[in-house]
Amino acid sequence: MSITYLEAIREAQAKLLRDDERVFIYGQDVGGNFGGAFKATKGLAKEFPGRVLNTPISEDAIVGTAIGAAIQGMRPIVEMQFADFSSIALNQILNHAGTHYWRTGVPVPITVRLPSGGTKGSGPFHSQSMESIYAHYPGLIVMTPATVEDAYTMLIEAVAIEDPVIYCEHKYLYYHLKADKLPDKSLPTGRARIAREGRDLTIVSYSAMMQESLAAADELAREGLEVEVIDLRTVKPLDTDTVLASVARTGRLLCVGESFPWGGATAEVIACVTSQGFHLLDASPQRLNAKDTPIPYHPNLWSAHRPNAKNIVAKARQLLRE
Amino acid sequence: MLQTAQRTVKSKKKKAAPPHGRFLEAFRWMLLTRTLEEKLVSLYRGGLITGGVYIGKGQEAVSVACGLFLQKGDIFAPLIRDQAGRSAFGEPLIDVTRTYLGSRLGPMRGRDGNIHRGHPRKNELAMISHLGAMISVTVGTLLAKRFKGEKNFVGLACIGEGGMQTGSFHEGMNIAAVEQVPLVVVATNNHYAYSTANDREFACHDLVDRAIGYGFEGYSLDGTDLGACLDVIGSAVKRARAGRPPQLVVASVLRLSGHGEHDDASYVTEEIKQQPFARDCLKVAEQTITNLNLVDAETLTEWRKDAVAQVEEAIAAAQKEPAPEADKEDWCAFSRRDLADHADET
Incomplete structure (x- = not known):
C-alpha cells in the first residue's frame, strides 16, 4: 500500500468524522460529489451526510461560522480553497479566534486548513505561504507538516487541541510525497x-x-x-x-x-x-x-x-x- | 411595516392597557440602563474609567426589545449600544461595573474593557470591535445547536447602519440565509457612523430593502417608540423561532450622545435633531406611561430610586475589588498551556 500526503489528509478527516460527532467540515466546494479543489474531502460528504458542507465564497463568514460553532462545542474543520484566500478571513482568525480564550476564558477549537505554497504556474494568488502572519499573532497554533505521517497525525491532533490551529498543508507535497502506511502515533505537538x-x-x-x-x-x-x-x-x-x-x-x-x-x-x-x-x-x-x-x-x-x-x-x- | 396604534386617553385617572404586555418591564430596564450609563459617564469624566465609555442613549427601546424576548438557550450578540438588551437578557450590573472599572473579578479580568464583555458560556457573545464580524459567529452558534439536535432556539445579533456597510456583515447575512438558521438581525440606524452621516454611508433608498436581497424578511421600525419596538422585534423573534427565514429589523433613531464620551458630537446638525426619529425613547415611553396612567407618579419615583440604588451598589462593589496585576497575570493566550511559545524568552 502506498498513501500520499493528500490522501493522508483525507484519511485523517474521515477518521475524525467517524470518531467524533462534534467534527464537521466547512468550506468552498468541499461537499457533494466534488470533494474540494484538491479532493482532500473526496467522498466524505457521501460517507458523512450533512457534515461536509459547501459554503458561499465568503472566507470571513466561513471562519466566523466555524468560530460560533466551536464556542458552542463543535469541532469545525475549515478548508480554505487556497491559503492565499485566508487573507479575507484574517479578521476572524486573528482578532476573533486568536483573542477569544485570552479575553473570555472560552477557547475556540477550530482547525483552519490552508493549502499552501507554490506549484508551477500558480502565480501570485495561488502560491502563498501564510504561516508567518498567523504565527505573529497570539493565540494561534501553526502547524506545517512536511511528511505524510505528520500530515495525518498532526491534523488529528489539530482537531483535538482546544485552541485554534492553522494547519498549513503544502500543495507541492500533495502528490509528491508517499508513505507505506499511516502511523498510530507521532511526536507531540510543538516538538521538532x-x-x-x-x-x-x-x-x-x-x-x-x-x-x-x-x-x-x-x-x-x-x-x-x-x-x-x-x-x-x-x-x-x-x-x-x-x-x-x-x-x-x-x-x-x-x-x-x-x-x-x-x-x-x-x-x-x-x-x-x-x-x-x-x-x-x-x-x-x-x-x-x-x-x-x-x-x-x-x-x-x-x-x-x-x-x-x-x-x-x-x-x-x-x-x-x- | 408595523406601527403601534395611536391611542388617545380620555381620562388620566383611569388606567389603560399598555401598548404592549411587557411595556412596563421593558421601561424599567431602560430606566436602569439610562441611570447606569449616566453614572458611567460621570465616572469617566472624573477620570475613574480608563479607555472609553460608549452609551446607548436614545437606543434603549430598540435594545431592550432585543434582549427581552430571548429565552434560555437562545444566543444574543449585543453590540456597542446594547446595555438595555444585555440587562434584559440577564447580564448582571456587576459585570458592567467590573469591566468598566477594571476589576480582576469581572468577566474580562482587565484583559478587555467596556462594551467588549460577554459570557459565551451563557450565550452572551463577546463582541469584537470589527463591525459585522458577530453576524456569522452567531450563525455558527445556531448551526452548532442544529447539529446537536436542539430545538426551539433563536439567535439575535445587533448591528448599526455603520456596521451594515462592512464586507463581513454582507458575508454574514448571506451565509445566515444560506444556512436558514433562526436568526434575527436588528439594525439600528442612529444616523451617524462616528461622525459620518447617512449620505456618506450608503446610497440605497432604505436599508430594509436589502432584506430581500439577502433572503431575509425585513421590517422597519420607529426606534423611539417602545411599544413598536416590542411589537416588531418580539414578532421577529417569534417568526424566527417558528422556522421562518432569517429576520432583519431596521430601526430608526438618533444617537443622543457622542460615539463615545470622548466625542462631543458637534457634527450632529440642528436640523437632524428636529426629526421625529430624534426623540428620546425613554421620555416618549415615560410620556406614554403618564398619558395612559399605567402607573402613578409615586411608583415612577420608586422605580427611579431603585435604579439608582442598584447602580450605586454595583459601582461600590466593583470599586472595592482588586485590579489586575501584571506580575501575577497569566500571560498565556492558549488554553493548552504546554503549547505556550517560549521563543521570546532570553
Whole structure:
C-alpha cells in the first residue's frame, strides 16, 4: 500500500468524522460529489451526510461560522480553497479566534486548513505561504507538516487541541510525497524532529522546504559534509530546545522557508538562536526564503523565486567555508 | 411595516392597557440602563474609567426589545449600544461595573474593557470591535445547536447602519440565509457612523430593502417608540423561532450622545435633531406611561430610586475589588498551556 500526503489528509478527516460527532467540515466546494479543489474531502460528504458542507465564497463568514460553532462545542474543520484566500478571513482568525480564550476564558477549537505554497504556474494568488502572519499573532497554533505521517497525525491532533490551529498543508507535497502506511502515533505537538543527523551544519526548515533541505543534505553528503536537518513541524510553538541542541553540536545554522523574507519563521529561529545561543555559533547564521516580490507565474521565474535544493546546497557550502 | 396604534386617553385617572404586555418591564430596564450609563459617564469624566465609555442613549427601546424576548438557550450578540438588551437578557450590573472599572473579578479580568464583555458560556457573545464580524459567529452558534439536535432556539445579533456597510456583515447575512438558521438581525440606524452621516454611508433608498436581497424578511421600525419596538422585534423573534427565514429589523433613531464620551458630537446638525426619529425613547415611553396612567407618579419615583440604588451598589462593589496585576497575570493566550511559545524568552 502506498498513501500520499493528500490522501493522508483525507484519511485523517474521515477518521475524525467517524470518531467524533462534534467534527464537521466547512468550506468552498468541499461537499457533494466534488470533494474540494484538491479532493482532500473526496467522498466524505457521501460517507458523512450533512457534515461536509459547501459554503458561499465568503472566507470571513466561513471562519466566523466555524468560530460560533466551536464556542458552542463543535469541532469545525475549515478548508480554505487556497491559503492565499485566508487573507479575507484574517479578521476572524486573528482578532476573533486568536483573542477569544485570552479575553473570555472560552477557547475556540477550530482547525483552519490552508493549502499552501507554490506549484508551477500558480502565480501570485495561488502560491502563498501564510504561516508567518498567523504565527505573529497570539493565540494561534501553526502547524506545517512536511511528511505524510505528520500530515495525518498532526491534523488529528489539530482537531483535538482546544485552541485554534492553522494547519498549513503544502500543495507541492500533495502528490509528491508517499508513505507505506499511516502511523498510530507521532511526536507531540510543538516538538521538532531531527529528520537527518549530521555534525557540520544545522538546517532548520519545515513543510516543503524540509524536503528540499533533505535533498540538499544528500548532495552535500556526497562531498563528505554531514548536515543535520531539523523539521520544525510546528512553527508556533517553536521548539527552540531542539534547534539550540543541534546548533550546539554543529556550530552552524541555516534556516530555510518558502514564505517572503521580511520577518517570518526563519527570522524568528535566527533571532532565538542568536539571543539564546550566540556562544554556540562558529559562523553568522544564514537564511533562505522566497524573493521579496509577488510569486511569479512562469515556471522559469517561479523555480528561481523560492529556495530549492540547488541554492540550499550553495548557501550551505558558503556557510561551511566561513 | 408595523406601527403601534395611536391611542388617545380620555381620562388620566383611569388606567389603560399598555401598548404592549411587557411595556412596563421593558421601561424599567431602560430606566436602569439610562441611570447606569449616566453614572458611567460621570465616572469617566472624573477620570475613574480608563479607555472609553460608549452609551446607548436614545437606543434603549430598540435594545431592550432585543434582549427581552430571548429565552434560555437562545444566543444574543449585543453590540456597542446594547446595555438595555444585555440587562434584559440577564447580564448582571456587576459585570458592567467590573469591566468598566477594571476589576480582576469581572468577566474580562482587565484583559478587555467596556462594551467588549460577554459570557459565551451563557450565550452572551463577546463582541469584537470589527463591525459585522458577530453576524456569522452567531450563525455558527445556531448551526452548532442544529447539529446537536436542539430545538426551539433563536439567535439575535445587533448591528448599526455603520456596521451594515462592512464586507463581513454582507458575508454574514448571506451565509445566515444560506444556512436558514433562526436568526434575527436588528439594525439600528442612529444616523451617524462616528461622525459620518447617512449620505456618506450608503446610497440605497432604505436599508430594509436589502432584506430581500439577502433572503431575509425585513421590517422597519420607529426606534423611539417602545411599544413598536416590542411589537416588531418580539414578532421577529417569534417568526424566527417558528422556522421562518432569517429576520432583519431596521430601526430608526438618533444617537443622543457622542460615539463615545470622548466625542462631543458637534457634527450632529440642528436640523437632524428636529426629526421625529430624534426623540428620546425613554421620555416618549415615560410620556406614554403618564398619558395612559399605567402607573402613578409615586411608583415612577420608586422605580427611579431603585435604579439608582442598584447602580450605586454595583459601582461600590466593583470599586472595592482588586485590579489586575501584571506580575501575577497569566500571560498565556492558549488554553493548552504546554503549547505556550517560549521563543521570546532570553
